[in-house]
Amino acid sequence: MDTFFTQKLCDRCGGSLKGGRIMSMYNTECICLTCKDKESKRDDYDEAVKADHEEIKKENYNYKGIKGQ
Numbered sequence: 001m002d003t004f005f006t007q008k009l010c011d012r013c014g015g016s017l018k019g020g021r022i023m024s025m026y027n028t029e030c031i032c033l034t035c036k037d038k039e040s041k042r043d044d045y046d047e048a049v050k051a052d053h054e055e056i057k058k059e060n061y062n063y064k065g066i067k068g069q
């Protein structure tokens with residue numbers, strides 16, 4: 001998270017983050033919007049979003065995503 005707003009390249013594809021950046025739903029990677037778009041089409045994306053929301057409800061803001069633990 002430290003480099004989230006300062007890094008210039010996508011953690012996943014290595015592409016530029018000029019077009020925007022967002023955190024992955026699966027882990028703490030900072031990814032570009034193209035990767036986010038691909039991620040949101042994954043079969044288990046809904047599950048990842050739900051898991052994330054469950055952790056927020058439990059006030060576990062340090063949750064690293066279903067694949068990032």
Ligand SMILES: [Zn+2]
Nearest residue numbers: 010013032035
């Ligand atoms: Zn990317």
